[in-house]
Each structure stands twice: as C-alpha cells, then as structure tokens.
Amino acid sequence: MGTLKKIQNNCHKATFLIEKKLIGRITLREKIELKIHLFGCGICRTYQKQTVKISQMVRRLFSDSASSAKHLDDTFKKDMQDRIENELDKNKNSL
Amino acid sequence: MITKTLQIEPRNWVATHADYLYAYAIARLNDEEQAKDLVQETFLAALQKVDKFEGKSSERTWLTAILKYKIIDVYRKKSSGLVINTDVQQAEQEQSDFFEPEYGHWTKEHAPKSFGIDDNDPLVNKELNSILQKCMQKLPALWLSIFTMKHMDDQSTEIICSELKVTPSNFWVIIHRTKLNLRACLQKNWI
Numbered sequence: 001m002g003t004l005k006k007i008q009n010n011c012h013k014a015t016f017l018i019e020k021k022l023i024g025r026i027t028l029r030e031k032i033e034l035k036i037h038l039f040g041c042g043i044c045r046t047y048q049k050q051t052v053k054i055s056q057m058v059r060r061l062f063s064d065s066a067s068s069a070k071h072l073d074d075t076f077k078k079d080m081q082d083r084i085e086n087e088l089d090k091n092k093n094s095l
Numbered sequence: 096m097i098t099k100t101l102q103i104e105p106r107n108w109v110a111t112h113a114d115y116l117y118a119y120a121i122a123r124l125n126d127e128e129q130a131k132d133l134v135q136e137t138f139l140a141a142l143q144k145v146d147k148f149e150g151k152s153s154e155r156t157w158l159t160a161i162l163k164y165k166i167i168d169v170y171r172k173k174s175s176g177l178v179i180n181t182d183v184q185q186a187e188q189e190q191s192d193f194f195e196p197e198y199g200h201w202t203k204e205h206a207p208k209s210f211g212i213d214d215n216d217p218l219v220n221k222e223l224n225s226i227l228q229k230c231m232q233k234l235p236a237l238w239l240s241i242f243t244m245k246h247m248d249d250q251s252t253e254i255i256c257s258e259l260k261v262t263p264s265n266f267w268v269i270i271h272r273t274k275l276n277l278r279a280c281l282q283k284n285w286i
Contacts, residue, residue, distance in 0.1 A: 012199030019271045023245060024252065047207045051274050054281070055246065057220075057227055062122055062247040070121070071114045072131065080135055081109045087142050088105060 007033045014044045015051075022055060103148045103157075108138055112155055116162055123166050123243055125232065133169070137162040163248075167258050170244070174237035174259060182235035190275055207278065210285055223285065230280035238273045241266065 007013075014037040020026050021034070038045055113134060120130035141161055148157055193205040201207070212219050231239060240259060244250040256266050 006198065009198040009200045011201045012194040015275065016267070016271045019274050020267055023270070024267070043201050043206045046209055047278065050207060050210065050278050050281075054227065054274065054277055057224060058231075058242075058246045061224060061228065062243075070117075070127070072117050072134070076131060077109050077113055080113065080138060081106075083135075084105055084108060084138060084142065087139070 004036070007036050008040050010037070011041060011044050011047075014038065014041065015047055018044070018048050018051060022052065102150070103145060103154055105138075105142060105145065108141075108154075108158070112158055113138075115155065116158060119159060120162060120166060123247060124169060129169065133162060133165050136165060140165075167244075170236075170240035171259060174235075174240050183237060186235045186238065186276060187272065190272065190279070193275060193279070205279065208282060208286060210282070223281070226281055226284045227277065230277050230284070233280065234273060234276060237261075238269055238276070241269050242273045245270070 014034060017026055017030050017034045021031075026034070038048065116134045116137060117130055120133050121127060124130055124133075137158060141158055148154075152160075190205075192202055194200060195202055210223075212223070231242075234242065237259065241255055241261070244255045244258075245252075252263065252266055255261075256263055261269065
C-alpha cells in the first residue's frame with residue numbers, strides 16, 4: 001500500500017492529529033496529511049466537528065460552574081472564621 | 096509619597112473570598128466535601144505565610160494560587176497508585192475496537208455519526224451538557240486531571256507533564272484517548 005493510501009485510510013492517526021492541532025501544534029507535513037485525509041473521509045470530518053464542539057462545551061462548562069456554583073453554608077463559614085481569628089490571636093500572643 | 100501596596104486582611108477572607116474559592120475548587124474537583132476541606136486548608140496555609148505576601152498581586156489571586164496548588168496535589172494523588180492501572184486499562188480496553196487494527200480505519204460499529212442537532216437550541220445544549228458531565232465523571236482519574244488542567248486553566252503542556260509525571264508523547268496520547276472516549280460516550284447516550 002502506498003503512502004497516500006495509508007494516509008487516506010488512517011483515521012486513528014487523523015483523529016490524533018485533529019486533537020493535537022486543537023490545543024497544540026502539528027508540523028507542516030502533518031497538516032498536509034490531515035488535509036488529504038479529511039478531503040476523502042466524511043467520518044473524520046464529522047469527528048472533527050464534534051470534537052471541536054465538545055471542547056467548546058467543556059470550556060463553557062468550567063466557566064459556568066465557577067460563576068454559579070453553590071455557596072458555602074453559614075455554619076462552615078463561621079467555623080472557618082473562628083479558626084482564623086484563633087490563629088491570628090495565637091500569633092499575636094507569641095510575639 | 097505613599098506607595099500603594101495591596102493590603103492583606105485575614106479577618107475578611109471568609110466573607111470576601113470563601114465562596115469564590117469554593118466555586119473554584121468545586122468546578123475542578125466536583126466533590127463538595129473535598130472542596131470545603133481545600134478552602135479551609137488554603138486559608139490556614141495562607142495564614143502561615145502572610146508575611147510572605149508581597150502585595151504584588153491581589154489577595155484573591157494570591158489565595159487562588161495556593162488553592163490551585165492544593166488541587167494539583169489532589170490530582171496527583173488520585174492519578175497515582177494502584178487505581179490508575181485498572182481504570183486506565185479498562186478505558187483503553189473500551190476503545191480497542193474503535194479502529195481497524197491494520198490501517199486504522201474507523202470500525203463500522205464505532206464510526207462517528209452525526210448527532211443531528213441544532214447548535215442553537217438551548218434546551219438541546221443543556222441536555223447535551225449534562226450527558227457530557229456524566230461522561231467526564233467516568234473518565235480515568237489521570238485522564239480527567241490532564242483534561243481539566245488543559246481545558247479549564249489553559250495550563251501549559253510542560254507544566255501538566257511535570258506535575259502529573261507523564262511524558263509529552265503520553266500526554267498527547269491521553270488527550271486523544273480522552274476525546275475519543277467522550278465523543279463515543281456522547282454518541283452512545285444521545286442518539
């Protein structure tokens with residue numbers, strides 16, 4: 001099997017390159033190989049669309065959860081406040 | 096002339112930063128109890144080094160940096176040890192028949208199919224999101240740790256590799272496998 005045929009059939013490698021390209025860098029040669037593969041492979045084109053969408057969803061998920069997460073309950077906060085005050089007083093006394 | 100340095104006021108930490116730090120930890124660990132513990136530990140650790148606070152960054156940034164370190168520590172503990180072998184092996188096993196062994200073409204059974212969804216439908220996106228969250232929770236600890244560090248904090252590959260002790264080539268293999276896993280999991284539970 002020729003090199004071209006190998007590139008055209010290797011979805012495992014193509015999906016790897018898609019992922020690497022998404023968050024890192026791939027070489028020029030790899031870019032060309034990926035282009036050739038995607039040109040002839042509808043399945044990997046679908047994969048590419050979906051994996052880009054997943055990355056976007058994940059990033060949004062993280063930023064949303066940071067802004068709308070549950071709050072700490074008051075008892076826990078009070079305990080924590082007391083511990084901090086204690087520590088501060090301890091330090092003050094030891095000076 | 097008075098130079099303005101950022102002040103540090105431990106007595107206000109709980110009121111000012113506790114909820115923020117808690118949300119930060121929950122987003123990265125998805126474990127309320129553990130998040131609580133880490134917030135507490137962060138404050139106590141910060142108290143010990145108050146004198147090292149130079150006022151170069153804000154109090155919140157400084158506290159967050161301490162918390163971040165503790166979270167990475169949790170990742171490290173979770174993804175080392177005995178568990179790693181079984182959960183990673185199992186996850187690798189699950190995708191062993193995604194591609195034909197000879198040339199790496201998708202197998203019929205696992206080839207990606209269109210989800211057939213309208214990207215702009217908020218209800219659909221909400222549903223998809225909740226499936227995605229469940230799929231992420233099923234990932235092996237090491238994979239989830241690497242994936243989270245990369246996508247949530249845009250941590251550099253070098254730092255992730257050194258913190259979690261994986262080689263760069265293994266890093267890319269894990270990113271690839273994680274995405275294959277998540278996509279397959281979405282397809283399985285969506286269509």
